[in-house]
Amino acid sequence: MVVVFVVIDVVVLAALVGLHYYAWRRLVRDTTAGPGPARRLGTVVFVAGPVLMCAALVAERAGAPFLLQRILAWPGFLWMAFSLYLVLALLVGEVVRPVLRRVLDRKAPVAAGPAPVPEMQPTPNSSHQSPEPAPNPSQQSPEPTPNSSHQSPEPPAHSASSPQDPTRRLLLARTMAAATTVVAAGVVGNGAYGVLRGPKVKRVTVPLARLPRAAHGFRIAVVSDIHLGPVLGRGFAERVVDTVNATQPDLIAVVGDLVDGSVADLAPAVAPLARLRARHGAYFVTGNHEYFSGADPWVAHVREIGLRPLENARVELGAFDLAGVNDVSGENYGAGPDYAKALGDRDPARAAVLLAHQPVMIHEAVKHGVDLQLSGHTHGGQLWPGNFIADAANPTLAGLERYGDTQLYVSRGAGAWGPPVRVGAPSDITVVELASKQA
Numbered sequence: 001m002v003v004v005f006v007v008i009d010v011v012v013l014a015a016l017v018g019l020h021y022y023a024w025r026r027l028v029r030d031t032t033a034g035p036g037p038a039r040r041l042g043t044v045v046f047v048a049g050p051v052l053m054c055a056a057l058v059a060e061r062a063g064a065p066f067l068l069q070r071i072l073a074w075p076g077f078l079w080m081a082f083s084l085y086l087v088l089a090l091l092v093g094e095v096v097r098p099v100l101r102r103v104l105d106r107k108a109p110v111a112a113g114p115a116p117v118p119e120m121q122p123t124p125n126s127s128h129q130s131p132e133p134a135p136n137p138s139q140q141s142p143e144p145t146p147n148s149s150h151q152s153p154e155p156p157a158h159s160a161s162s163p164q165d166p167t168r169r170l171l172l173a174r175t176m177a178a179a180t181t182v183v184a185a186g187v188v189g190n191g192a193y194g195v196l197r198g199p200k201v202k203r204v205t206v207p208l209a210r211l212p213r214a215a216h217g218f219r220i221a222v223v224s225d226i227h228l229g230p231v232l233g234r235g236f237a238e239r240v241v242d243t244v245n246a247t248q249p250d251l252i253a254v255v256g257d258l259v260d261g262s263v264a265d266l267a268p269a270v271a272p273l274a275r276l277r278a279r280h281g282a283y284f285v286t287g288n289h290e291y292f293s294g295a296d297p298w299v300a301h302v303r304e305i306g307l308r309p310l311e312n313a314r315v316e317l318g319a320f321d322l323a324g325v326n327d328v329s330g331e332n333y334g335a336g337p338d339y340a341k342a343l344g345d346r347d348p349a350r351a352a353v354l355l356a357h358q359p360v361m362i363h364e365a366v367k368h369g370v371d372l373q374l375s376g377h378t379h380g381g382q383l384w385p386g387n388f389i390a391d392a393a394n395p396t397l398a399g400l401e402r403y404g405d406t407q408l409y410v411s412r413g414a415g416a417w418g419p420p421v422r423v424g425a426p427s428d429i430t431v432v433e434l435a436s437k438q439a
Contacts, residue, residue, distance in 0.1 A: 019087050020050050026090050027181070030173040033166070049083060052076040057418075060230065061292070066265040073230035078188065081383060081419035085187045089180035097176060104172065191383075191421035195232075198239035199414040199427035201247055204400055206407055207435040208320075208371045210351040215319030216436040220353070221249035221278065223429055224376025225413025227289070228269045229260030231420045237272040240414050240429070244276060247431050251280040251317075254307060255376045256287020256327055256357030260417065263297045274305040280317060282307045287357040287377065288329035289417070295326075295335065310355060312338040320351035320434075323370075327357040337361065343368040353434075359394045359410050366406045373408045374432065380412035380425030387425060398425070 028042030056076025059069045211218075221244050228237055244252060254273075259266050276282045284307040286295050299309045308315075310324025325337035343352065354370045356362075358377045365373045380398040381387025391397040396410045411430050416422055 016050060020046055020083065023083065023086055023090060026093075026173070027086075027177045031170065031177045033170060049075075049079040053080045053083075056080075060260060063262070066230065066261065069230040069261070077231060077419040078192070078421070081188045081191065081421040081423075082184055084383060085184040085423075086180060089183045090176075093176045093180050097172070100175065101172060104168065187423060188419075188421055191423045192419075194422050194426055195416045195420045196236070198236070198243060199429045201243060202411075202428040202430045203433065204409060204430055205433045205435050206372055206400065206409065207437055208351045208407075209405075209437050210320075210349065210371060211434055211436040211438075212319050212351075213436045213438045215351075215434060216438075218251070218319060218434040219247070219249045220374070220432045220434070221247055221252045221429060222255060222374050222376075222409065222411050222432055223252065223414055224255040224357070224411045225257040225287070225379055225415055225417070226254075227257055227260050227413075227415040227417045228266055232269075232415050234269045234272060236415065237269055241272045241275050243429055247429070249278045249431060251322070252276050252278045252282035253355050253374055254282065254284045254302075255355050255374055255411070256285055257289045257376065257413070257417070258284070258287070258302070259293055259298060260289055261293055263294070263301045267301065270301070271305065273302070273307065276306065283315075283322065283324060283355060284309045285324040285355045285357060286311075286327045286330060288327050291327065291329050291333050291335075295330065295333065310342070311335075312341040314342050314346065316350075320353055320371075321346055322353050322355070324355040325361065328361060337364070339364045339368050343370065359396045359408060362395055362403050362406065362408045365408075366404050370406050372432075372434075373406065374411075375408065376411045376413050378410055378412070379417065379422075382416060382422055382425050383419065384424035 024043065024046040028039055028046065032039040032042070052072060053076045056069070056072040058064075059072050223240065223244060226232070226237065226240055228234075258273075259270065273282075284299075284302045286299065286309075290298050299311065303309055310322070312325050314321055314323040316322075323342040325339060325342050326335050328337060330336045337356070343354070346352065348369060351371045352369065354365050354373045356365065356373055356375055359373075359375045361375070362373055375396075378390045378394050378397050381390040387397060394410075395401075395403070396408050398410050398412045400407060400409045402408075409430070409432060412425050412428050414427050414429055416427070
């Protein structure tokens with residue numbers, strides 16, 4: 001198993017180096033006439049960027065001092081997103097490049113060739129003029145002159161507008177480099193703005209066959225994947241809390257990946273969650289990132305600030321059962337999900353809503369007769385085209401789907417992991433409104 005991980009790490013590192021070399025060649029080497037300050041500066045950027053990116057990842061996972069994590073996180077994680085879209089834009093540019101070259105060829109002035117030799121007009125023969133003597137066939141023809149009409153002309157030298165001209169090559173390379181850089185920066189900037197302004201509210205109605213009429217219209221605010229840490233801090237948590245409270249839900253479900261860091265470092269950032277307000281309270285289940293950070297201290301801390309953890313547990317609300325299970329990654333820490341403990345011995349006539357961080361847990365939910373599972377984890381892919389990978393790894397990428405008699409709703413999450421950037425997967429806080437079929 002260790003050998004497999006080593007091989008994967010080597011392949012990923014080789015791909016990382018190769019893609020950065022490709023971007024450096026197109027954006028730095030091809031756009032500079034030769035060694036000089038501009039090329040040296042560009043090379044420094046393409047070395048420092050991936051180094052900061054790797055350092056930010058390692059610092060977070062290794063539990064480096066929080067100040068160091070914050071210093072590395074912004075430039076490192078932003079470079080991660082920027083380099084992704086830079087490479088994608090360059091690959092698109094490889095298709096556009098030949099078209100642009102042809103356009104430049106058409107617009108370039110045609111080089112002037114040698115002036116044509118005027119054709120000699122014969123003079124009219126005078127009556128007293130003797131006719132030209134007929135050529136003697138036996139006489140040897142003179143050597144052809146350089147301007148002889150039967151000699152093939154020398155190929156013209158490349159003009160200043162030919163594709164081989166260094167000035168033309170630089171113009172094409174710089175035009176493509178500027179375009180791809182602007183596109184990548186625009187995509188990342190817009191994606192970062194979408195995260196930092198806070199999640200938008202999404203509303204979904206879910207009918208449940210066993211939900212009594214009295215519970216028709218019961219609203220659950222689903223909050224997942226806030227990812228408070230070295231990038232998203234207290235200010236972001238306040239925006240999330242204000243957005244949730246403004247929906248005036250009956251119940252709040254925080255379904256994992258609340259933090260990326262320790263209680264000691266992030267307790268001030270999490271503090272605003274104490275202001276969450278709902279008639280039936282706020283509940284919490286662990287996600288995989290809680291286990292990276294220390295799940296037990298976090299479970300204890302969220303309980304202190306007013307959230308109720310559901311560690312393989314169930315509560316009977318007036319209209320339905322609300323259950324929660326630990327994340328599947330907890331199995332590596334001896335605290336995995338226990339569906340029998342959370343859902344066993346309950347009244348099968350009552351509707352059951354399960355809080356479970358990862359969508360892959362839906363199959364166990366179906367076996368245990370759950371009516372609705374609420375999950376997060378996928379981020380909706382977060383960075384296109386990562387949605388294709390996330391979709392392949394999860395039964396549902398985002399939204400509502402049915403599995404037998406069980407429905408699964410997956411939120412794209414409120415925050416972001418790694419780069420504070422989302423492309424093609426806007427963040428959300430979802431208000432799930434339960435509907436009774438008896439109403």
